[in-house]
Amino acid sequence: MKKRTFIKIIVILAVSGMLVALATTIYLLNLPHRDVLSARADHSLSNSEITREYLNDPVAADQKYLASDGDSKILELSGTVSSISEDFNGQKVVLLKEDMDEAGVSATFTAETNYKIASLQIGEKVTVKGVIRSGASYDEDLGFYEHVILEKCDLVTQK
Numbered sequence: 398m399k400k401r402t403f404i405k406i407i408v409i410l411a412v413s414g415m416l417v418a419l420a421t422t423i424y425l426l427n428l429p430h431r432d433v434l435s436a437r438a439d440h441s442l443s444n445s446e447i448t449r450e451y452l453n454d455p456v457a458a459d460q461k462y463l464a465s466d467g468d469s470k471i472l473e474l475s476g477t478v479s480s481i482s483e484d485f486n487g488q489k490v491v492l493l494k495e496d497m498d499e500a501g502v503s504a505t506f507t508a509e510t511n512y513k514i515a516s517l518q519i520g521e522k523v524t525v526k527g528v529i530r531s532g533a534s535y536d537e538d539l540g541f542y543e544h545v546i547l548e549k550c551d552l553v554t555q556k
Contacts, residue, residue, distance in 0.1 A: 433528055433549040434510070436471055444476030444493040444502040447545055451532035452500065462529050473553055474502050474545075475524040478517060489514050491525065492544065500533035500542035504550040513552040524553040 440462070450458040462470045476493030479501060484490055489511045494501025504525045506514060517523065527550035534543050 433471055434551050438473040438526055439470040441473040444474050445495050445498050447474060447502065448498055448500045448533040451534065451545060455532055455534060458532050469529050471526065472529055472547065473524055473526045474547065475522065476502060478519050478521050478523055480519065481514065481517060491517065501544050502547060503544040504547045506550045510551045525550045526553050527551065
């Protein structure tokens with residue numbers, strides 16, 4: 398009799414644990430995503446300023462803009478369109494880079510904001526808003542500069 402009661406308790410605890418794990422998973426998967434498009438920008442600067450910050454002191458720039466919990470700063474960056482491409486997911490990627498800069502800003506737009514850059518031309522001055530994912534750096538092994546990466550971008554102004 399004691400063995401049977403012990404097994405019932407173990408089964409009840411196991412089922413309860415699975416239900417708690419399932420409920421927690423469902424809760425975490427249904428948390429609202431960060432709405433970058435309607436959020437206010439944390440910093441507004443030019444693409445040259447942010448690349449200069451990262452190339453001069455990457456540790457300080459990381460502390461200022463990036464967060465390890467994935468809640469990095471939302472930036473509004475102004476600059477000149479150097480190139481327009483499309484990634485493998487069909488998202489438009491705009492490179493903001495001035496002629497004298499070593500690195501630029503690679504801004505990846507979302508499926509919802511791709512249409513906003515349809516009329517964008519190389520050489521235009523624009524301001525984009527997005528979440529920073531990595532900073533500019535120089536790769537000594539490959540011998541070239543890596544760009545600042547912005548994701549979930551939206552076109553703020555076009556001149």
